Amino acid sequence: MGAEGESSVCMGGDEQVNVNIRYSNGSKFSVKTSLLSTVGEFKGVLAQNCDVPAEQQRLIYKGRILKDDQTLVSCDGVQLCLQADHTVHMVRGSAPAPTPPSAVPASAGNTNSVPAVTQGGSPNTGGAGVPGGVASLFPGLGSGAFGGTGGASGLFGAGLPEFEQVQQQLTQNPNMMREIMNMPAIQSLMSNPEIMRSLIMSNPQMREIIDRNPELAHILNDPSILRQTLEAARNPELMREMMRNTDRAMSNIESSPEGFNMLRRMYENVQEPFLNATTMGGGPATDAGSNPFAALLGNQGGTQTRDGSISSTAGPETTTGTTIPNSNPLPNPWSNTGGSQRNNATTTSPTGDARVPSIAGLGGLGLPELERMGMPDSSAFSQLLQNPAVAQMMQSLLSNPQYMDQILGLNPQLRSMLDTNPQLREMMQNPELLRELTSPATMQQMMALQQQLSQLSGQQSTLEGSQTGQGRGTQNNMGLDLLMNMFGGLGAGVPPEEVYATQLSQLQEMGFFDTQENIRALRATSGNVHAAVERLLGNPGQ
Amino acid sequence: MASASQASLLLQKQLKDLCKNPVDGFSAGLLDESNLFEWSVTIIGPPDTLYEGGFFNAIMTFPPDYPNSPPTVRFTSEIWHPNVYQDGKVCISILHPPGDDPNGYELASERWSPVHTVESIVLSIISMLSSPNDESPANVEAAKEWREQRDNFKKKVSRCVRRSQEML
Numbered sequence: 001m002g003a004e005g006e007s008s009v010c011m012g013g014d015e016q017v018n019v020n021i022r023y024s025n026g027s028k029f030s031v032k033t034s035l036l037s038t039v040g041e042f043k044g045v046l047a048q049n050c051d052v053p054a055e056q057q058r059l060i061y062k063g064r065i066l067k068d069d070q071t072l073v074s075c076d077g078v079q080l081c082l083q084a085d086h087t088v089h090m091v092r093g094s095a096p097a098p099t100p101p102s103a104v105p106a107s108a109g110n111t112n113s114v115p116a117v118t119q120g121g122s123p124n125t126g127g128a129g130v131p132g133g134v135a136s137l138f139p140g141l142g143s144g145a146f147g148g149t150g151g152a153s154g155l156f157g158a159g160l161p162e163f164e165q166v167q168q169q170l171t172q173n174p175n176m177m178r179e180i181m182n183m184p185a186i187q188s189l190m191s192n193p194e195i196m197r198s199l200i201m202s203n204p205q206m207r208e209i210i211d212r213n214p215e216l217a218h219i220l221n222d223p224s225i226l227r228q229t230l231e232a233a234r235n236p237e238l239m240r241e242m243m244r245n246t247d248r249a250m251s252n253i254e255s256s257p258e259g260f261n262m263l264r265r266m267y268e269n270v271q272e273p274f275l276n277a278t279t280m281g282g283g284p285a286t287d288a289g290s291n292p293f294a295a296l297l298g299n300q301g302g303t304q305t306r307d308g309s310i311s312s313t314a315g316p317e318t319t320t321g322t323t324i325p326n327s328n329p330l331p332n333p334w335s336n337t338g339g340s341q342r343n344n345a346t347t348t349s350p351t352g353d354a355r356v357p358s359i360a361g362l363g364g365l366g367l368p369e370l371e372r373m374g375m376p377d378s379s380a381f382s383q384l385l386q387n388p389a390v391a392q393m394m395q396s397l398l399s400n401p402q403y404m405d406q407i408l409g410l411n412p413q414l415r416s417m418l419d420t421n422p423q424l425r426e427m428m429q430n431p432e433l434l435r436e437l438t439s440p441a442t443m444q445q446m447m448a449l450q451q452q453l454s455q456l457s458g459q460q461s462t463l464e465g466s467q468t469g470q471g472r473g474t475q476n477n478m479g480l481d482l483l484m485n486m487f488g489g490l491g492a493g494v495p496p497e498e499v500y501a502t503q504l505s506q507l508q509e510m511g512f513f514d515t516q517e518n519i520r521a522l523r524a525t526s527g528n529v530h531a532a533v534e535r536l537l538g539n540p541g542q
Numbered sequence: 543m544a545s546a547s548q549a550s551l552l553l554q555k556q557l558k559d560l561c562k563n564p565v566d567g568f569s570a571g572l573l574d575e576s577n578l579f580e581w582s583v584t585i586i587g588p589p590d591t592l593y594e595g596g597f598f599n600a601i602m603t604f605p606p607d608y609p610n611s612p613p614t615v616r617f618t619s620e621i622w623h624p625n626v627y628q629d630g631k632v633c634i635s636i637l638h639p640p641g642d643d644p645n646g647y648e649l650a651s652e653r654w655s656p657v658h659t660v661e662s663i664v665l666s667i668i669s670m671l672s673s674p675n676d677e678s679p680a681n682v683e684a685a686k687e688w689r690e691q692r693d694n695f696k697k698k699v700s701r702c703v704r705r706s707q708e709m710l
Contacts, residue, residue, distance in 0.1 A: 022564055024586060058597065062561065062571020063582035065597055065709075087564045091586050091597070237555070509548065510656050511610050530657050537640045537655060 017084035019072075021046060024091045033072065040068035052092050060089040213269060231502070503529045512536050549608040553578040556660050568664045570602075579604040583615075583664055587703060591672040592696055593621075596703035600632070600667075602660065609656035612637045615667065619706050622698040624674040624685035633680035634670050636663065647678050 016032045019042075023029075031045055043054035059066040066072075066088070231238065253259040497504065497515070500522045506529050507518045517536065525531035557578070560570050567588060573580040581602040587593035598621055604613040615637060617630035625633050635652040642650050679685030687695040 022566065024566065024589070026566060060569040060584045060586070060597070063569050063573075063584045063599070064571065065584060065599075083561070086561050089564060089566075089569045089586070511548065511607075533656055534651060538642075538650060 020085065020087040021049075021090050022087050023050065023052075024089070028087075035072045038069060038071050039066040042072055043068070046090065050090075052090070056092050058091040060091065061086070235502075500527055503527055503532065507532065507536070549604065549606060550578045552609060553581075553604060553660075557581075560660065565661055565665070567668050570660055570664065573601060579606070579608075581660065583660075585664060585668060585671070587706075588668050588672045592699040593671045593703060596706040598702075598706055600630070602663070609658070611639060612654035612658070613663065615663065619709070620702050622681075622684050622695070622702050623671065624676050624679040624681055624688050625670050626684075627680045631680070632667055632670070633678075634666055634675075636666050645678075 016034055018030050019033055020028060020030045029049055031049055033042055033045055037045075039059060040054070043057045043059065046052070046057060046059075047054040250263065253263060497519065500519060503522050504515065504518055507522075508515075510533065512518050512533070518532065521532040521535040522529075525535060557570075557572065564570075568583055568585045570581055570583045572578065573582040581604070583600045583602055585598045585600060587596035587598065596619075598617055598619040600615050600617045600619075602613050602615045605611045615632040617626055617632065619630075621630065627633060635648045636654055636658055638648065638653045640650070640654045643653065674685070674688055676685040676688055684695065684698075687698070
């Protein structure tokens with residue numbers, strides 16, 4: 001089966017290949033066809049799969065409109081050849097002469113007119129799924145792990161509405177994910193294998209799996225593997241490449257005798273418990289937030305329920321609701337429902353904006369959970385904040401940038417944070433954002449977080465080093481480590497060349513060769529490559 | 543030389559991505575399979591605009607120092623639009639060389655930046671189709687009609703749309 005649509009060689013022969021169709025209303029489906037058939041015949045096949053009659057179909061591929069009398073392999077001379085698994089655009093054109101008026105609104109209003117032919121069956125070979133996959137994998141580590149043992153006392157418990165939203169945006173927007181992965185704070189966090197490890201190990205189920213599978217433990221113990229993985233998560237291209245390689249390797253294994261069994265065993269020993277660990281609550285969980293991983297997988301959109309994904313991985317072939325025999329490589333278990341989600345990425349915020357929700361996310365990470373921890377000050381604080389008079393005062397105070405500045409200046413912690421992170425300062429001076437921030441809910445969260453932070457630092461001294469300690473102590477300690485690390489990353493300590501290594505190489509690739517200049521730009525933009533490029537091109541900030 | 547190979551690597555990658563995971567609203571491929579620097583793009587007239595139903599072909603030409611310099615985009619289909627020159631050349635700010643606008647119309651941030659890809663460029667063109675900018679028109683006549691004689695403008699556009707369908 002010519003599933004390796006990579007080669008640029010035309011595929012001759014009359015074998016049936018998979019061709020994906022993308023209809024202008026956003027729906028997608030796949031059909032099997034012989035590449036030797038003509039475009040006209042192909043339209044006939046398509047007409048059986050959707051409600052657009054052949055004569056109204058307009059097919060566009062590689063920037064060319066396909067004409068009925070051409071064959072699919074030689075659509076425009078020999079050069080243009082449709083390849084397996086490539087996608088053709090279909091648009092509903094006007095009907096031929098007799099009924100011109102009825103055809104006019106056709107392409108506008110018929111969003112529902114295409115029957116759900118294998119829709120959402122992410123037909124792409126790993127490609128489409130992976131950016132989402134990356135996103136869903138790493139919030140997994142991020143959020144799930146932050147959540148500690150998945151108990152209610154998790155420092156950064158999942159299951160808060162805000163956080164879930166952030167997470168959802170993350171899974172749907174690979175750009176934002178990349179953005180976040182590029183933030184120095186996260187980078188420094190991630191580059192510490194010890195922390196990653198403790199994050200993962202803090203989930204008892206995960207620990208069990210790892211205990212049972214020494215290979216996995218080995219992976220976790222090897223910082224370079226972790227680093228590699230995280231690197232991959234930052235770079236979707238690399239990730240895709242890795243996924244593709246893995247898929248290929250898997251299908252090779254599968255075709256060797258005993259290979260299939262091996263894969264099955266692997267699945268049974270590792271994947272299933274792993275999925276269980278990530279999807280089921282630690283105990284008799286009542287709220288979705290009890291296991292942070294659960295919320296994560298729950299996000300993956302309607303089609304792929306947990307059971308679905310398990311049973312589908314069981315036979316190593318499958319995906320979500322496809323009716324096409326699968327010619328794709330093995331499914332990517334991390335993948336969410338793939339391409340279909342691409343469109344509803346709600347905030348396609350490019351570059352800069354992505355940062356805002358993420359920061360807000362950082363702020364919003366901890367509220368109800370923290371309060372549940374029963375810290376007296378925190379609840380007092382929140383009561384105070386709920387007092388309308390106070391709220392009003394706060395609001396008027398905070399909506400005035402100058403006041404804000406003063407306040408920020410008074411608080412040495414904040415000031416040092418601002419000093420090391422000019423972007424933050426910019427944000428703080430943006431009245432829009434301030435207004436956002438001063439919404440009572442956000443305020444409350446920020447306060448609670450700050451409160452916790454200071455309390456944690458108090459506790460830290462007593463708990464230092466007691467990673468193996470029990471209960472909350474460990475978690476607090478861990479959480480603190482996390483935070484310290486995150487914020488520590490913003491400051492000095494590590495030479496900028498190291499902190500911004502990836503961004504630097506990206507800039508180099510783009511043709512900015514002055515390393516010092518690059519570092520300056522990256523510093524000023526706290527590691528945001530896009531912003532750095534803008535800056536290097538001569539217009540600082542924005 | 544290094545930058546030339548950089549450009550072709552980038553373009554190659556984008557081509558592969560677009561073939562595998564095309565974006566709604568347009569389709570792109572190479573004009574001539576042996577030349578990565580000339581792309582043929584078909585833009586599907588965006589729904590709910592005057593251009594709805596049309597298929598507009600354009601050629602995108604990349605300079606050897608892409609992504610440091612912007613490509614040029616030229617419609618080969620006839621198209622009537624305030625921001626498209628009579629010869630089909632598209633005039634939008636992100637395709638203008640980086641730096642400050644000598645005429646002071648555009649912010650530097652609106653001009654070319656190496657982060658733009660075929661996808662982002664074509665999407666910008668699609669958005670240009672749905673909302674013409676008559677501030678600094680490329681086709682003065684079209685801009686004038688757009689502003690003052692909307693009916694005439696519509697008529698001309700729908701003629702273009704019809705023509706673009708006929709060539710199917």
